[in-house]
Amino acid sequence: ETGVTQTPRHLVMGMTNKKSLKCEQHLGHNAMYWYKQSAKKPLELMFVYNFKEQTENNSVPSRFSPECPNSSHLFLHLHTLQPEDSALYLCASSGASGSLSYEQYFGPGTRLTVT
Amino acid sequence: GQNIDQPTEMTATEGAIVQINCTYQTSGFNGLFWYQQHAGEAPTFLSYNVLDGLEEKGRFSSFLSRSKGYSYLLLKELQMKDSASYLCAVRPSSGYSTLTFGKGTMLLVSP
Numbered sequence: 001e002t003g004v005t006q007t008p009r010h011l012v013m014g015m016t017n018k019k020s021l022k023c024e025q026h027l028g029h030n031a032m033y034w035y036k037q038s039a040k041k042p043l044e045l046m047f048v049y050n051f052k053e054q055t056e057n058n059s060v061p062s063r064f065s066p067e068c069p070n071s072s073h074l075f076l077h078l079h080t081l082q083p084e085d086s087a088l089y090l091c092a093s094s095g096a097s098g099s100l101s102y103e104q105y106f107g108p109g110t111r112l113t114v115t
Numbered sequence: 116g117q118n119i120d121q122p123t124e125m126t127a128t129e130g131a132i133v134q135i136n137c138t139y140q141t142s143g144f145n146g147l148f149w150y151q152q153h154a155g156e157a158p159t160f161l162s163y164n165v166l167d168g169l170e171e172k173g174r175f176s177s178f179l180s181r182s183k184g185y186s187y188l189l190l191k192e193l194q195m196k197d198s199a200s201y202l203c204a205v206r207p208s209s210g211y212s213t214l215t216f217g218k219g220t221m222l223l224v225s226p
Contacts, residue, residue, distance in 0.1 A: 104214065
């Protein structure tokens, strides 16, 4: 059983909707990540948080807004999305980036469809 | 820039051995990872190489040559449950480092 959970597992939203994705890790990690996985494309890193501070924003459009209230929880707020944003959104956690705990543990993902 | 190449698809027979190759060109290097991802599931960690050579872990082994920018994942005694996508990922630097992933190799194991 994964130590990283994500809700919802599936989400369908219109382009004018606002929704949020939630990620929670029970592994005592200090770094959390959002990735986007589209068909036939590599996993794309979106955001990185270390000790609740955002340390990387990989040129993600502002319609995606992350929030990390504590080391165990990570949110991705979505608004005015486009159909091309439909993808699997994966959350991951690890020991703080740069530490010896290098493995990233992934959640099951949220399958997002934008109509 | 970062570039990671691996074959898109491979097929193999149950009980056989398969080697999945990965080549990379990155601005720095601080380790190479292999992940397994079954359809509709989360990627799970398989192996990590930071020094040249072979790392063996049960039926799975991973090899790294830093001078050649090359790695492979070797799967022995293939089982049907090994049908999955195998992701090669490189950690470019040692600071606030993150992983750059290849597109993944879809392996289909047939009876």
